[in-house]
Amino acid sequence: MNKKWWQNAVVYQVYPRSFQDSNGDGIGDIKGIIQRLDYLQKLGINVIWLSPVYQSPNDDNGYDISDYYNIMAEFGTMEDMDELIAEAKKRNISLVMDLVVNHTSDEHKWFVEAKKATDNEYRDYYVWRDPVDGKAPNDLGSVFGGSAWEYDDETEQYFLHLFSKRQPDLNWDNKEMRYEIYDMMNFWLEKGIGGFRMDVIELIGKVPDEGITANGPLVHDYLQEMNRKTFGNYDVMTVGETNSATIEDAKLFSGEDRQELSMVFQFEHVNLDQQPNKSKWDLKPLSLIELKEVLSRWQYELQEEGWNSLFWNNHDQPRIVSRWGNDQEFRVESAKMFAILLHMMKGTPYIYQGEEIGMTNSVITDISQADDVETLNMYRERIEEGYSEKEIFESINAKGRDNARTPMQWDHTAEGGFTSGKPWLAVNPNYSAINVEQALKDKESIFYCYQKLIQLRKEHSLIVYGKYELLLPDHPTLFAYTRSYGEEKWLIVANFSETENQISLSQEPTDLKPIISNRKVESYNLKELILSPYEAFVVKVDDLVM
Ligand code: GLC
Ligand code: CA
Numbered sequence: 001m002n003k004k005w006w007q008n009a010v011v012y013q014v015y016p017r018s019f020q021d022s023n024g025d026g027i028g029d030i031k032g033i034i035q036r037l038d039y040l041q042k043l044g045i046n047v048i049w050l051s052p053v054y055q056s057p058n059d060d061n062g063y064d065i066s067d068y069y070n071i072m073a074e075f076g077t078m079e080d081m082d083e084l085i086a087e088a089k090k091r092n093i094s095l096v097m098d099l100v101v102n103h104t105s106d107e108h109k110w111f112v113e114a115k116k117a118t119d120n121e122y123r124d125y126y127v128w129r130d131p132v133d134g135k136a137p138n139d140l141g142s143v144f145g146g147s148a149w150e151y152d153d154e155t156e157q158y159f160l161h162l163f164s165k166r167q168p169d170l171n172w173d174n175k176e177m178r179y180e181i182y183d184m185m186n187f188w189l190e191k192g193i194g195g196f197r198m199d200v201i202e203l204i205g206k207v208p209d210e211g212i213t214a215n216g217p218l219v220h221d222y223l224q225e226m227n228r229k230t231f232g233n234y235d236v237m238t239v240g241e242t243n244s245a246t247i248e249d250a251k252l253f254s255g256e257d258r259q260e261l262s263m264v265f266q267f268e269h270v271n272l273d274q275q276p277n278k279s280k281w282d283l284k285p286l287s288l289i290e291l292k293e294v295l296s297r298w299q300y301e302l303q304e305e306g307w308n309s310l311f312w313n314n315h316d317q318p319r320i321v322s323r324w325g326n327d328q329e330f331r332v333e334s335a336k337m338f339a340i341l342l343h344m345m346k347g348t349p350y351i352y353q354g355e356e357i358g359m360t361n362s363v364i365t366d367i368s369q370a371d372d373v374e375t376l377n378m379y380r381e382r383i384e385e386g387y388s389e390k391e392i393f394e395s396i397n398a399k400g401r402d403n404a405r406t407p408m409q410w411d412h413t414a415e416g417g418f419t420s421g422k423p424w425l426a427v428n429p430n431y432s433a434i435n436v437e438q439a440l441k442d443k444e445s446i447f448y449c450y451q452k453l454i455q456l457r458k459e460h461s462l463i464v465y466g467k468y469e470l471l472l473p474d475h476p477t478l479f480a481y482t483r484s485y486g487e488e489k490w491l492i493v494a495n496f497s498e499t500e501n502q503i504s505l506s507q508e509p510t511d512l513k514p515i516i517s518n519r520k521v522e523s524y525n526l527k528e529l530i531l532s533p534y535e536a537f538v539v540k541v542d543d544l545v546m
Pocket of ligand 2 (some may be wrong): 022023024026027028029074314328
């Protein structure tokens with residue numbers, strides 16, 4: 001495998017609306033991000049994935065773009081953006097832009113034109129169909145609830161929207177449209193960005209008439225064409241959000257000789273706490289055995305071919321420490337356990353803003369406190385379907401996307417130092433205890449655990465390229481694996497539970513100093529290991545008989 005710079009990079013995701021407000025309007029902005037670059041440099045990350053900052057009416061918080069060549073006024077100007085790219089570069093941080101090209105906003109000039117008439121020159125940039133028996137062409141559903149087809153009274157046809165009805169799907173079979181997208185991508189590449197995170201990219205080969213959305217027959221052709229015409233001519237990273245990719249799909253998207261993407265970003269592990277064949281709102285407890293099986297399968301199968309992203313959180317997922325850890329008594333321990341488990345795996349790790357200080361989910365009790373279009377749609381639908389408020393709020397508080405979108409908690413002052421005004425979404429009330437200022441002061445904080453893990457990845461090829469092997473696959477509460485590279489072998493052990501755990505992992509007693517641990521332990525005896533709640537550590541074991 002040829003080595004690439006992004007294989008030992010660590011990515012930090014900035015959700016700009018909630019990162020740092022610089023002018024008191026309650027909305028995070030680009031100037032605010034610039035103010036916090038030193039902080040990110042201190043953490044040690046090399047890449048920022050910036051969620052969309054383009055002009056947008058914000059039906060889906062920027063994932064509905066009305067102009068790819070302009071910055072959302074609330075976030076700043078193109079000059080601010082150029083400055084952000086340059087200031088990041090000074091700190092050896094490259095900026096990966098979010099590329100949302102499965103759909104646009106309904107306010108994009110292409111759609112405004114397309115809607116005017118069936119023979120408009122932009123009509124075919126989108127997906128239009130005649131009604132069938134006076135109804136939608138088929139029963140394809142939108143990810144955000146309801147039908148994926150919306151009727152347009154003026155022109156008497158339906159258009160496709162796999163997300164909200166204000167996010168009409170682009171028609172990738174139209175070559176002019178594709179080439180306009182490539183021009184736009186080159187405009188950004190010319191600015192010196194570090195690559196693209198490609199929103200729901202697996203959907204661009206859709207064949208809606210056959211009910212095919214993800215992984216349609218042409219998706220790989222389109223990506224190879226895009227690669228040739230745009231980013232393939234630059235040394236950048238590209239990551240495809242591929243929600244439903246199987247391992248075989250992932251190899252096609254990210255295989256070295258495929259000329260498509262650097263890596264995939266797939267969700268199999270974070271879908272384990274939902275009931276099979278139901279929606280994300282239909283909760284089920286996590287089984288650690290299943291989690292180990294899924295994460296390990298991806299480790300094994302992409303060992304030789306393809307590249308994966310490693311993540312617990314993003315702007316669409318609840319906070320991991322609240323989701324599968326303990327955000328009360330063991331908040332610090334469990335947050336560090338998740339960090340150690342993930343950052344010792346093979347792939348490119350992603351940290352979602354606030355994860356590095358152990359920010360937690362927020363709790364809401366009234367729908368007026370929710371912002372997200374997905375949550376609001378689900379609430380409306382489930383009330384109609386007769387669900388109780390209690391059930392609905394259980395789902396929202398567990399899985400709602402607003403959980404991860406509350407403002408970044410910088411210090412103990414009003415609104416956590418995020419804004420001097422009124423924040424667009426309420427700051428989690430625990431900001432006075434959980435914030436960056438506190439984390440930087442405390443040498444034992446979650447922040448420094450992440451900092452160390454990032455440093456270790458820069459120093460050890462074993463973490464980047466080593467072979468992965470799962471131990472104890474059927475153990476219900478321990479997660480243990482090894483990584484080996486040449487003569488070197490590391491053991492990673494985590495007690496994924498709130499109770500003490502005992503195990504023997506070596507035939508001989510050992511006295512091993514941890515490379516990293518979330519407890520103050522001088523040395524580990526693997527023959528008689530006693531692990532406190534959420535304890536996690538890494539030791540070098542080389543040729544130890546285990
Ligand atoms: C992706 C984004 C999500 C957005 C959706 C539609 O899944 O991460 O935030 O709502 O695509 O663009
Ligand atoms: Ca602002």
